[in-house]
Amino acid sequence: MEAGLFTANNVWMMMCTALVFFMHLGFSFLEIGLTRQKNTVNILFKNVFIICVGLLLYYIGGFNLMYPGFEDIDAGFFKFAGFGIAAPENGMTPEYADGGYTWWTDFLFQGMFAATAATIVSGAVAERVKLGGFMIFTLAYVGLVYPIVGSWQWGGGFLSSLAYGEAEGFYDFAGSTLVHSVGGWAALIAIYLLGARKGKFDENGKPRAIPGHNLPLAAAGVLILWLGWFGFNGGSVLSADPAGTSLVLVTTCLAAAAGGVSAFITSTIMYKNYDLTMFLNGILGGLVGITAGADLMSPNEAVIIGLFAGVIIVLGVALIDKLKLDDPVGAVAVHLICGIWGTLAVGIFGAKAGIDQLLVQLAGIGAAATFCSITGFAILFTIKKTVGLRVSEEEEVEGLDIHEHGMDAYADFRMNQH
Amino acid sequence: MEAGLFTANNVWMMMCTALVFFMHLGFSFLEIGLTRQKNTVNILFKNVFIICVGLLLYYIGGFNLMYPGFEDIDAGFFKFAGFGIAAPENGMTPEYADGGYTWWTDFLFQGMFAATAATIVSGAVAERVKLGGFMIFTLAYVGLVYPIVGSWQWGGGFLSSLAYGEAEGFYDFAGSTLVHSVGGWAALIAIYLLGARKGKFDENGKPRAIPGHNLPLAAAGVLILWLGWFGFNGGSVLSADPAGTSLVLVTTCLAAAAGGVSAFITSTIMYKNYDLTMFLNGILGGLVGITAGADLMSPNEAVIIGLFAGVIIVLGVALIDKLKLDDPVGAVAVHLICGIWGTLAVGIFGAKAGIDQLLVQLAGIGAAATFCSITGFAILFTIKKTVGLRVSEEEEVEGLDIHEHGMDAYADFRMNQH
Amino acid sequence: MEAGLFTANNVWMMMCTALVFFMHLGFSFLEIGLTRQKNTVNILFKNVFIICVGLLLYYIGGFNLMYPGFEDIDAGFFKFAGFGIAAPENGMTPEYADGGYTWWTDFLFQGMFAATAATIVSGAVAERVKLGGFMIFTLAYVGLVYPIVGSWQWGGGFLSSLAYGEAEGFYDFAGSTLVHSVGGWAALIAIYLLGARKGKFDENGKPRAIPGHNLPLAAAGVLILWLGWFGFNGGSVLSADPAGTSLVLVTTCLAAAAGGVSAFITSTIMYKNYDLTMFLNGILGGLVGITAGADLMSPNEAVIIGLFAGVIIVLGVALIDKLKLDDPVGAVAVHLICGIWGTLAVGIFGAKAGIDQLLVQLAGIGAAATFCSITGFAILFTIKKTVGLRVSEEEEVEGLDIHEHGMDAYADFRMNQH
Amino acid sequence: MKKVEAIIRKSKFDEVKKALHAIEVNFLSYWDVTGVGNEKQGHVYRGISYSTTDIQRRYLVIVVSDDFLERTIETLTKTASTGNVGDGKIFVSEITEAYRIRTGESGHAGIN
Amino acid sequence: MKKVEAIIRKSKFDEVKKALHAIEVNFLSYWDVTGVGNEKQGHVYRGISYSTTDIQRRYLVIVVSDDFLERTIETLTKTASTGNVGDGKIFVSEITEAYRIRTGESGHAGIN
Amino acid sequence: MKKVEAIIRKSKFDEVKKALHAIEVNFLSYWDVTGVGNEKQGHVYRGISYSTTDIQRRYLVIVVSDDFLERTIETLTKTASTGNVGDGKIFVSEITEAYRIRTGESGHAGIN
Numbered sequence A, B, C: 001m002e003a004g005l006f007t008a009n010n011v012w013m014m015m016c017t018a019l020v021f022f023m024h025l026g027f028s029f030l031e032i033g034l035t036r037q038k039n040t041v042n043i044l045f046k047n048v049f050i051i052c053v054g055l056l057l058y059y060i061g062g063f064n065l066m067y068p069g070f071e072d073i074d075a076g077f078f079k080f081a082g083f084g085i086a087a088p089e090n091g092m093t094p095e096y097a098d099g100g101y102t103w104w105t106d107f108l109f110q111g112m113f114a115a116t117a118a119t120i121v122s123g124a125v126a127e128r129v130k131l132g133g134f135m136i137f138t139l140a141y142v143g144l145v146y147p148i149v150g151s152w153q154w155g156g157g158f159l160s161s162l163a164y165g166e167a168e169g170f171y172d173f174a175g176s177t178l179v180h181s182v183g184g185w186a187a188l189i190a191i192y193l194l195g196a197r198k199g200k201f202d203e204n205g206k207p208r209a210i211p212g213h214n215l216p217l218a219a220a221g222v223l224i225l226w227l228g229w230f231g232f233n234g235g236s237v238l239s240a241d242p243a244g245t246s247l248v249l250v251t252t253c254l255a256a257a258a259g260g261v262s263a264f265i266t267s268t269i270m271y272k273n274y275d276l277t278m279f280l281n282g283i284l285g286g287l288v289g290i291t292a293g294a295d296l297m298s299p300n301e302a303v304i305i306g307l308f309a310g311v312i313i314v315l316g317v318a319l320i321d322k323l324k325l326d327d328p329v330g331a332v333a334v335h336l337i338c339g340i341w342g343t344l345a346v347g348i349f350g351a352k353a354g355i356d357q358l359l360v361q362l363a364g365i366g367a368a369a370t371f372c373s374i375t376g377f378a379i380l381f382t383i384k385k386t387v388g389l390r391v392s393e394e395e396e397v398e399g400l401d402i403h404e405h406g407m408d409a410y411a412d413f414r415m416n417q418h
Numbered sequence D, E, F: 001m002k003k004v005e006a007i008i009r010k011s012k013f014d015e016v017k018k019a020l021h022a023i024e025v026n027f028l029s030y031w032d033v034t035g036v037g038n039e040k041q042g043h044v045y046r047g048i049s050y051s052t053t054d055i056q057r058r059y060l061v062i063v064v065s066d067d068f069l070e071r072t073i074e075t076l077t078k079t080a081s082t083g084n085v086g087d088g089k090i091f092v093s094e095i096t097e098a099y100r101i102r103t104g105e106s107g108h109a110g111i112n
């Protein structure tokens, strides 16, 4: 392979890594924007913690757990290739990964993904989760659960070779299931175990609105996430292949736009009002929905997937409310429900569509659901029974910022003491 | 062409696409920063709407309207290549566009530009335009007017071959006229038809200040726009040609810096005060000014163009006030006046300078002015007479956020109800 | 060299340039986030000024002062290659800089670095420095001091050939000393000459907390700076060499993460509270710490350097307080102290480690310290005695925004007059 | 001396201020409060519609000498009303003494 | 008529509002203030721990007719207290006259 | 009991608080208001210079027993004044009754 191509590939992959890193600012902005002012420092702290610790965990063992090198013959469930990271001999040459990137780039790109799973949960449990408990959860879930599930498919494990009829294996291009649903399942279990924020449901169980404190930052968060998805999906091509990457960007952007517009229309019809937050969630729904098959779809199919995702978001947010669950940022609707939708869409639309593929997709969804639910529940339940998962009522009412951090997010803004 | 070069070109173009996309966050931040809090959700909604719908319109028909493939022989005014997008046979090979990018990248890069025209208008009409009317305007202007004007030059139409004397055609590298003035003309007409915000002029017609509510976001918006211009101008080279792209980045950045400094100095002299918003507008003026000839100028010429643009901005903002027009973010001064300045500068400075070229540039400006004014007026006037263009006085006073969206931008910030 | 490789290299360098540019938004956000609302416009103004003027100064003479082309035989201290910029004959070909980038890219990448030195100072002197005085300081320091020190090493001057024993020259990959310490020394001198903000120390000299007004923006600033460091360090490879760049990104990110975590743990132990601002400063400390040797370290060594940097930050911030110096954003601890630590780390860890190298590193630190202290003091002292360095007490109490700019950062937010 | 406390619509403030100025009431202090009363405001957030009786209002404190009281009340009731529920209230109470901080003067000199 | 001014914990506000509603006190205005009193709150910022007596409180103004006064006070003291230092204060003063801006009515009609 | 309402410059607040503390007035509530008065402030925004009489002020409410009134007023007029137009005003009025929410006590016990 010519040096120019190898270098161009690697440049693309590094830029995509940077964009995926930047998504963490998007998540942070979205989360603080849709929650109350009194918990802002806490949310920022959680998110910064996740990024730093996620990367370190991936360096300590996550990468070797996710890409352990299963033997070709076995359909791997679990294997650990040892602590720390060290580039293999040919890791810096075009021989590695067909010249798509170097081994270092590989590690960093995957490492940036890793933290995302916990970030998704962070949004759902916001405003009531105990910081200590959440940090322990992050260590366990990002350090172990995420890479193990990832190894089943991207690490060459049993899902990747799960053939059935004409289907040659489970397919999840950039992680509708492996990233988003993995986070989404834990989010769902966590909000079930945690209970709703005080005031979220009235005496009769009717949901009440708890408006967020900074919609400009929420909107900025979504636009930053969309930008990040250029790298999230674009980088999942694992090279800068011109045809592949540019198609992926087109399908990604069209699905995002379609998701936004359809969520906007649906919610305007249902609620007779132009709801910005639904529009924003619809964009994210479209993005998550296209993620599993971004490289398989035509522009038209991408638009259709996005349109469905937008509707799903609006209904999903309402459903969560109806189930008396409390998800301040809509993480379950966006990441879990649209994650499932996107994974199924691979069997319905695009190059791999077919009933066999659809069944394999279902099997993959089921496998992730089972493993994530069980481990997620085990981790969270253990935390609940030991260090505790939820802050005291007093702390919740007065805000986590003062209690856990002794700090106000906008100290000088509100008190003007100085 | 070697695969490495093709890939590197396409990587550059995709990154530029991402940067142009990111400009939408810059526009949003600038616009909400310079306006009042009570209209913030409305502005965010408009901007998110523009991005999503702009992209979808371009997919539905805009791209084929802008690049319809005029026959070599005719000097095209209008042609439509059909609905939807589908890559041509060689669209993914170096044969397409001299290996500068793939057809998909082409579509997406151009699609990101498309929405910009409406975003410019959005800033000018902020705080009083009816959401429904503005959405209709966006559909018509982004869906039809923008791509038609674009086709005259970038689509190979009559402007591109408008020869006169030594001049071989109209020249507009990245869109001082085709993007910025196209948006600027509609902005000018819109604010004329809409009238000023209540309170903008006192009984004697003297302009009054209506300070924006968030200057940090306004400043962030301008820096994000500057960053986006790396892609806007850098990508307009239409390949990653090292000499071309790097010169364009240098001229772009120097013009921005010079525009900022000269606006700062001019406004400090005129108003005896360090006005941050003028400094910021000056930077944008420099950027718009260099856009038409970013690839033709030397660094020295870029600095001169920027210096003039900065002065123009300060005078332009004052002029708009004097004309009793109300443009909360300075969109007309930045995009229209500096857009014209930049287009003329191609005939005055740089590789193509000459009186013939200057006349052709003037002709191009005139063509865009005529078409945009007429269509813009027709669209906006029709809206005004039917669904209406301006919100009720009550709604304007109480804020569009509560009336159109039933939502506060910083609900928990101000009321602290929860 | 093949065109593809040259182009890919240049694309990488241009993207890195864009990322370094974007750091200025990070600095701005961090600085306004950690300071009081009443000085926000002033801080934004200073930062926008620095970017624009820094770039113009570099164009006028800085670049030619920093890269004057010392003769191979002499160990240069000072040389000036003339005003303005003009690309050398082969500047756009692979012959220039081994095909790593074009001459234009070289100028712009280095130009983006230049402004950083003043930005560091800006944070330290915030909330009390006179705008006029600070602008003069910026002109002198960015225009002269920074490029002269830079020329000693990156321009091929005496530091780059300072051999001793086994050490073949001072080493500072991306500027722990040449950028961060250069800014840090001036910051230290400036806060010494300026004195503390009113209210920072009580009658008994005990430091008091002056909380910042917008921690979400502060956190965003740090994440944007981290993103920018992909370009700052990644671009300092001066080509897109896959092995080199990808290793640098890995060491950079791991050091950042480790710095954050260790600062968080240290401050939690010392102060029994989860301090977000320390976590954020720790990340920056890790980034500055790895900067001098990002290309020499293994991942393990990068983590160790980051862990130390995090501890240093917490102790450094406390030390500055103990010295009765007032540094609102922690610039001295981050840029100066961690800059020194990073420079020394090159002699302790990684490919060049050794006692000889350590001594040479010390010498380089000393040279920069001497020159920057003397010139910094001379400039700042002269300003203090002439136009003045500090605002009046009244202005400080009421805020620089109203006095110097006649403007509020969130006018409509607080007064709701309109 | 009387203290007049008026709770009005924010949107009426400019008009009220101008009208007070016309009758030479040039001194006042104001801030924004939340009012609970008869008026209801509809909101929607993430699909949940809710209405709240808690509405943003502006609270004005105007200390006037007794002979200014009547015209102040009159001006307020006239300019601040829209005729719709939610226009607000005016409360009058007694001020024992007033001082101007700058000079220490008290009495009438203390209020304007 | 009496003006009841209550300075309470923000966290108690919802409860208080509901309790007032139950005794048919449906009209009030409130805003957030900083209170200086007995309670202290610990803070940390960049390693400096400090405690402040300046704490966020909510300030309620409720104008009631005299016969409502007692139950209003009772309700407030009962629902707003936690038993910890810092629960706040209630001040009662005389209102000379009240007007409803919408209609110009005064007297009892002016307060609800 | 008396209610002292003082409208002062924000920049004088720290000093005032300390001085009040020195005369053992440790209880108060405050918030930020906009004051309309004699003082004018120059502003510029996007090239339009304008001056406004609406200036940020801090509003202090201090309820004191009658024997504390004099020294409170004195301290306020002394420490809050700069001698320039715009220093603010102090208003004194009667408080009928005060209650401490925590204990329900009234009278003097209710105010500190």
Ligand SMILES: Nc1ncnc2c1ncn2[C@@H]1O[C@H](COP(=O)(O)OP(=O)(O)O)[C@@H](O)[C@H]1O
Pocket: D007, D034, D035, D036, D037, D038, D039, D055, D057, D084, D085, D086, D087, D088, D089, E027, E028, E029, E061, E062, E063, E064, E100, E101, E102, E110, E111, E112
């Ligand atoms: N008794 C009261 N005490 C304090 N504030 C009151 C009282 N009654 C009314 N208000 C204030 O006046 C505002 C308008 O009152 P509302 O009852 O909604 O309208 P209207 O007076 O037109 O019937 C309320 O939102 C509240 O701020």
Ligand SMILES: Nc1ncnc2c1ncn2[C@@H]1O[C@H](COP(=O)(O)OP(=O)(O)O)[C@@H](O)[C@H]1O
Pocket: E007, E034, E035, E036, E037, E038, E039, E055, E057, E084, E085, E086, E087, E088, E089, F027, F028, F029, F061, F062, F063, F064, F100, F101, F102, F110, F111, F112
């Ligand atoms: N004399 C007073 N004047 C004005 N406000 C007061 C006064 N006394 C108390 N407050 C307000 O009441 C709040 C609670 O009082 P504090 O002394 O902390 O608790 P407690 O009343 O339980 O002893 C204070 O923060 C302050 O806002």
Ligand SMILES: Nc1ncnc2c1ncn2[C@@H]1O[C@H](COP(=O)(O)OP(=O)(O)O)[C@@H](O)[C@H]1O
Pocket: D027, D028, D029, D061, D062, D063, D064, D100, D101, D102, D110, D111, D112, F007, F034, F035, F036, F037, F038, F039, F055, F057, F084, F085, F086, F087, F088, F089
């Ligand atoms: N009659 C009044 N009623 C309410 N507030 C007042 C009154 N007079 C003055 N104030 C407040 O006091 C502030 C200072 O008053 P001003 O007239 O500017 O200065 P000075 O008292 O020094 O002449 C005003 O901004 C306003 O907040």
